[in-house]
Amino acid sequence: MIRLEAITKLYAGAPRPAVDRLDIEMAEGTTTALIGPSGCGKTTTLRMINRMIEPSDGRIFIDGTDVTGLDPVILRRRIGYVIQQIGLFPHQSVAENIATVPRLLGWPASRIAARVEELLALVGLDPARFRDAMPHRLSGGQRQRVGVARALAADPPVMLMDEPFGAIDPIAREKLQDEFKEILRRVSKTIVMVTHDLDEAMKMGDRVALLRDGRLVQYGSPDEILSEPADAFVEAFVGPDRALKRLSLRRVDDLLAPGEVIGAPGIASGATQREALARLIDGGSEVLNVRDAEGRTIGHVGREALLARPETRR
Amino acid sequence: MLRWVPTHLPEIGEATLQHLVLVVVSVSIAFAISLVLGIWSARRPRLYAVVMMISGTLFVIPSIALFALLIPLLGLGAKPAIVGLVSYCLLALIRNVALGIRSVPPAVLDAAIGMGYGPVARLWRIELPLALPLIVSGVRIATVTIIGIATVAAYINAGGLGTIIFAGIDQRFPEKILTGALLASAMSVAADLGLSRLESRLRAGWRA
Structure with a gap:
């Protein structure tokens, strides 16, 4: 100390x-x-x-x-x-x-x-x-x-x-x-x-x-x-x-909702929320499937969740 | 052509050896003095200016006058000769020691201090090793300078190759003059080459 x-x-x-x-x-x-x-x-x-x-x-x-x-x-x-x-x-x-x-x-x-x-x-x-x-x-x-x-x-x-x-x-x-x-x-x-x-x-x-x-x-x-x-x-x-910088501090995994959305684009687990947002804008999509290192879908993250103002972490 | 040389080899050898001793002893003494003064003045600009002024003044006194002026104080022989030769080495040596110490990059010094090197250990393990190529360069310049000047020391009975040259002048005997001069020149060239090589080998270790 x-x-x-x-x-x-x-x-x-x-x-x-x-x-x-x-x-x-x-x-x-x-x-x-x-x-x-x-x-x-x-x-x-x-x-x-x-x-x-x-x-x-x-x-x-x-x-x-x-x-x-x-x-x-x-x-x-x-x-x-x-x-x-x-x-x-x-x-x-x-x-x-x-x-x-x-x-x-x-x-x-x-x-x-x-x-x-x-x-x-x-x-x-x-x-x-x-x-x-x-x-x-x-x-x-x-x-x-x-x-x-x-x-x-x-x-x-x-x-x-x-x-x-x-x-x-x-x-x-x-x-x-x-x-x-x-x-x-x-x-x-x-x-x-x-x-x-x-x-x-x-x-x-x-x-x-x-x-x-x-x-x-x-x-x-x-x-x-x-x-x-x-x-x-x-x-x-x-x-x-x-507000965007804050998204860089957060992982998509924090917003994970269960289940796979058929047809939605994917993003790697561990990616920042800022990257996820960019992917959504780029793909014109509402939802991203989150995939682990082996490519299995472990859940999804939606636009609403990404755009909500997060709680401050102290 | 060569009439005198073949029959006087021992005499020539002795004069060469005396010359070498005068030079090595003088450079060694001057080196010790310069190391102290160079390190002490390297980061003290005012002191450095004073030291440079004094050693610069000594350097420009004509050698024959300096030797003559030393006779009343130290008599004749090797002693006043060495004192005089030392004084001619100081300018190049002190300057190069100080330049060498100052050539250590500030970041290297900062890292050394920040990791807990005390002043003495820092000097021995960081500053002097890094200053070494420039210090060797100073030794080279000083050595080459006084090999020539040392021939004049024969004038005050200090021996060396000057003895042969002065005898040649007195006796109007060109072979002696040439022999002394050529040997002194050869000594200079050898010292220059040897020390240059040492200098570049030191640098090659750590500079790309």
């Missing part, structure tokens, strides 16, 4: 604080997306948690310990750190890069080697092929996989991710987001992620914290932010299509 108490950063000569008495609590094992326009203080907030930036005022607790009094070097070894530019060490192999924090912590070589194999497999890189590769041989997506493996190496309870998909080309980005979401779900970490991409925040975050001018404007589930924007700023930030 991470708790920020009245955390403030005032840079010398700046007219107003970059982060202004921010209070926020992030529950254990959840992902919190920090989002907001540029200059809102989201990156400053993230970097104060591992004290890459020293707060001017306020306190930060990780699992009940006030980290503002700890040795920052020791603190950082217990916090995973992933950045947009990745920052792999170019003179070290993939395995050496991943071994960074375990080596700093003085793990025995055999334990490090085993951990490297395990992590390469976790992030979907074949250990035999990638263990000894040098970073400049890798694609952007492969590099960030190594970046995440490196951050996870010593199994830190907390992970900080600063625009982790920012350097990945748009085509590979969505796939990598899906994979990272699955990886992060499996390792169950308390994650704080900075992004400027609303869709990414909604997709990756269990909770979304919207910042403006160093202050917290709204903090809630993606669905809350979209269905009940706190003020005109949030409403403008999430955009006029927020």
Whole structure:
């Protein structure tokens, strides 16, 4: 669990604080997306948690310990750190890069080697092929996989991710987001992620914290932010299509009615309601049959159900 | 044509060895000084400017004048010669150490700090290894520079290939002058090639 108490950063000569008495609590094992326009203080907030930036005022607790009094070097070894530019060490192999924090912590070589194999497999890189590769041989997506493996190496309870998909080309980005979401779900970490991409925040975050001018404007589930924007700023930030964005957060399976409708087009189970709506418009149809991975119909979803305003999920 | 060389091989060998020792000792001492000053000044622009100004001033003093000026302080022989040669190495070495440290990409530094590298471990395991090609390049420039200058050190009795050249001048004996000059040039070329190769091998490991 991470708790920020009245955390403030005032840079010398700046007219107003970059982060202004921010209070926020992030529950254990959840992902919190920090989002907001540029200059809102989201990156400053993230970097104060591992004290890459020293707060001017306020306190930060990780699992009940006030980290503002700890040795920052020791603190950082217990916090995973992933950045947009990745920052792999170019003179070290993939395995050496991943071994960074375990080596700093003085793990025995055999334990490090085993951990490297395990992590390469976790992030979907074949250990035999990638263990000894040098970073400049890798694609952007492969590099960030190594970046995440490196951050996870010593199994830190907390992970900080600063625009982790920012350097990945748009085509590979969505796939990598899906994979990272699955990886992060499996390792169950308390994650704080900075992004400027609303869709990414909604997709990756269990909770979304919207910042403006160093202050917290709204903090809630993606669905809350979209269905009940706190003020005109949030409403403008999430955009006029927020009702459609909410459909992206929901699966057709949530609206499943029993039985197959003969002659209706099909949609895969697990598809979003937004995709289902698009399919309906496209096919000029009233109903879609929902099919499982084997192609069996498990029920249907109708237009009325898709168009009804859903309950807010908190 | 070759009358003197075949009968004086041991003398030539000794002068070559002395020359090599003067150069290696001077570059080594200068390297140690430059590592400290280069690392210290790399991220301190004002200090760097002062260090560059001093080492730049030393570099432009004519070598024969510098050696002569050192005689009242250190006498004759290898000692003042080494002091003088060290001072000619500093500009290239300090500059390249600092450039090397500054060439480390900011993201690499940010990741290293963010993962819990302390300042000393970061320097040894991240910054210096990445600065190495530029540092080797500085060693190469300094070595090639002082192999030539070291011939002048014979003027203050420091030995080396300059002894043969000066004797040739005194005795109007072109074969001696040519022998000394060619050996010094060969030494320069060998140092240049060897260190260039080391430099590119270091780079090849991690740059596409």
